[in-house]
Amino acid sequence: MNRRYFMGMLGAASGGVAGLSGAIAGLAAGAGRTEGEGAGRSAARAYASKVGRPAISKAVKYGMVETEGSIEDKFMLLAELGFDGVEMGSPNDLAQDEVTAASRAAALPIHGVVDMVHWNKTLSDPDPAIREEGLEGLRTALQDAAAYGASTVLLVPAVVLENVSYDDAWNRSQAEIRKALPEARALGVRIAIENVWNNFLMSPLEFARYIDAFESDWVGAYFDIGNAVTFGWPEHWIRILGSRILKLDVKEFSRQKRNEEGMYEGFRVPLGEGDVNWPAVRETLASIGYAGWATAEIPGGGRERLEEIAGRMDAALSPS
Numbered sequence: 505m506n507r508r509y510f511m512g513m514l515g516a517a518s519g520g521v522a523g524l525s526g527a528i529a530g531l532a533a534g535a536g537r538t539e540g541e542g543a544g545r546s547a548a549r550a551y552a553s554k555v556g557r558p559a560i561s562k563a564v565k566y567g568m569v570e571t572e573g574s575i576e577d578k579f580m581l582l583a584e585l586g587f588d589g590v591e592m593g594s595p596n597d598l599a600q601d602e603v604t605a606a607s608r609a610a611a612l613p614i615h616g617v618v619d620m621v622h623w624n625k626t627l628s629d630p631d632p633a634i635r636e637e638g639l640e641g642l643r644t645a646l647q648d649a650a651a652y653g654a655s656t657v658l659l660v661p662a663v664v665l666e667n668v669s670y671d672d673a674w675n676r677s678q679a680e681i682r683k684a685l686p687e688a689r690a691l692g693v694r695i696a697i698e699n700v701w702n703n704f705l706m707s708p709l710e711f712a713r714y715i716d717a718f719e720s721d722w723v724g725a726y727f728d729i730g731n732a733v734t735f736g737w738p739e740h741w742i743r744i745l746g747s748r749i750l751k752l753d754v755k756e757f758s759r760q761k762r763n764e765e766g767m768y769e770g771f772r773v774p775l776g777e778g779d780v781n782w783p784a785v786r787e788t789l790a791s792i793g794y795a796g797w798a799t800a801e802i803p804g805g806g807r808e809r810l811e812e813i814a815g816r817m818d819a820a821l822s823p824s
Contacts, residue, residue: 560789560798561588562817563615568804575602579610581807585814589615591799592652594645604652614652615797616751619645619659627680628662628673639680643687650691656750658696658726664703673704678717688722696726696750706735708744715748724748729780730755734762734770739784742792752798754817756780775802775816782820
């Protein structure tokens, strides 16, 4: 699946599976908020604090903020609506100093960066020159993440196609990502591998094996809850991946809509109204001690839409 096409289908502006060897020693479950709490504290964090569970911080992709005004205005709005942070794309056409200034002014951290090159310049391409471009895109994203103070770069590692075999995708992407590990370590930014519709890493057992093969604390999983539904049940993936999970992408999926209207149409359902078993997801996240970021990856909009997203994320991630 072409992620850019997929996000276009949703109308979002963010542009965008053999044995287990156990959790990688020391792999963090995700960075908590490192700056001020901002204007609003979400119901999810309040409940977690009350019952002594690990808190989950909610965020959106910056491109989901479809309002007029400056970068700072948009960061301020997200803080006002109770979001805990934001995730940026790399590269982007925004002035880096303005973005970091806006983050400081709103006390709204940039927790992560999405590599925007990984679909077009894949690390599994048969052409070494294309793979080199993809590697440079990853290195740029790592540098941008460090500049923003972010802790991860989201990466689609490979795409299996008719001319790209499964084993080639595995071997090529592993080799390319290993080249970036010294830089990730030096910058203090982890590479977070996402589960997407790329005909690759299609079970949690294989996903875990792929991550473990690096034998590095600097590689983990960016688990997309909605993306897993058509292949199984997210709570199963969460339990198996365990502490490999660095961060979460949050969206919904309807198997009925998929069956009746087409594969991609399965995503066209409001958060909390599809086939994700959110109580089971919450309980499994709690059982692995997950305390990190959950970022919405759904169609954005203006103030009213963003406020709705905040409420739906709280309802999904917080027990009723």
